[in-house]
Amino acid sequence: MIKEIRQYSRQMVRELDLLKGVFRDSGCSYSQCHALFEIEQKGILNLMELSKLLLLDKSTTSRTVKGLVEQGYVKMEKIAQDQRQKLYSLTEEGQQIVKMNNESANAQVTQAIELLDEQERLRVEEGLKFYARALERSRLQSAYLIRPICQEDNQRVGRVIREVMTEYGAVGEGYSIEDPEVDQMYETYNNSRAAFFVICKDEEILGCGGIGPLAGGEATTCELKKMYFLPELRGIGFGKRLVFLCLEEARRIGYQECYLETVERMWQANLLYKKMGFQLLPEPKGCTGHSGCDSWYVKKL
Amino acid sequence: MIKEIRQYSRQMVRELDLLKGVFRDSGCSYSQCHALFEIEQKGILNLMELSKLLLLDKSTTSRTVKGLVEQGYVKMEKIAQDQRQKLYSLTEEGQQIVKMNNESANAQVTQAIELLDEQERLRVEEGLKFYARALERSRLQSAYLIRPICQEDNQRVGRVIREVMTEYGAVGEGYSIEDPEVDQMYETYNNSRAAFFVICKDEEILGCGGIGPLAGGEATTCELKKMYFLPELRGIGFGKRLVFLCLEEARRIGYQECYLETVERMWQANLLYKKMGFQLLPEPKGCTGHSGCDSWYVKKL
């Protein structure tokens, strides 16, 4: 399947590349047209932001915009707060060009899309969306690594747990932030019925989570425990990966169901658990001593 | 929807562009890696073919391959039949590089695709396939034009009809190639119950087709007639467009069903009719006098 996807994506990129010819009429290079488009989208932006959007080196971007300013399509202004930045926005004429270019590009795409039926169009939209998103997540994730916890991580893991729980106001009695294990995660989970992972960038630890036996529960039930991500790590798909990894490990150990408890205000986490097939429970299981929690989930393994 | 599709495709292209960085390790430029890949796919090819596959100017391609030959990844040979061409193929070392590059590219794509579930992966594959195909067809179609027939077309349309019918052996008694109208399509279809279109590139006519009343049939039934495409025009989606146009015209005139007859060995046409919702009939309708036909279809309008 990878082979097919690569093949189709090569074909698609090739065709899209040919479409770029449309912009020749406007008297600007393709990169200049792209720059005009992105400036129009954002309204106003500086060189670095534009450079990232265009996927061009800042030096190229600088020269590209220089041409546009000379042609009178883009105007530059400075702000008092930061004399380093140059902020670019479109002139009247620039807006005209963007509008024209957009119309011809839309016409081209429309012409192609009209060859498909309604069902196929939806497939195209969804397919492109999923693939773009997957590639982005994969790129963002590639800077980080998931690995089992080791003893040297204890201190930094403790810090992550405290920071995230504090962020969500899960502090004080009835919350796991008070558990003595917080500073000794390695020792606590280093046994045949448990597993604990950390997510790090270089030496820095940014997230963690693991499984262990559910205190006061059946022997076949495990608990998904201490899953906390610093903000930097959120929204790039690591939650799904870590939960998946934990559930796999739980199955390997021999557990038959996985329980977890959390607070409703950690909405990203709650959404993730539901997506991963966890069922909301009306009341807690076992006796974890975490009376501050207000949401309980379980999933068969 | 066009807006969404353009947005996602921009995002996707941007991400794919970032993936190109993988090839840096091999010591070749991205274009060189791409060239190695395409040479490996085809086995052996000349400069012009390679240039088309890479979407690069032949001059760039020449320089790109020159570098690869110097590095010992590609070998050049000439053939006796045509001393103009240079044929390129991979050396052992070149194959090694391609294999390495392919593995790392596959790994990258795999990493992204693994973030999706089975359903989403299928959507990606289908979506990319549909879009690549639609863009290609749209590009190929843009060289041609569909328009109503005019009197000056008569001779050239007659030639197209005879050429295609002869190609499929639909010659002699019982075939419409004998109809006197073949040389006077404009006059025959220039009335309020009929319509006839031609597909042309510049002045050259490459295909035709139209509708008219079904001889010996009910007044509410029309016949799809004389639809013939020269080989150049096949496989780029014009059949669908022309049939669609004819059916629209038939509805406008007030017909309630559309009949057509053809021969089974024109398999592309038969496939098209089925796809467009025509039902195969066990026997002919009306009395067209075309006893050579062996397939009859009808579609409600």
Added chain:
DNA sequence: GAAGATTGAAACCTCAATCTTT
């Protein structure tokens, strides 16, 4: 020192002109 922007050198690409073979 770090962030935003520009500049110089070199690589890459296109267009047009040219060379060689058919």
Added chain:
DNA sequence: AAAGATTGAGGTTTCAATCTTC
């Protein structure tokens, strides 16, 4: 003349170095 390939001039892009402001 046409098709395949190469070469020269000039635009586009990157990398690294530099300038300016915070």
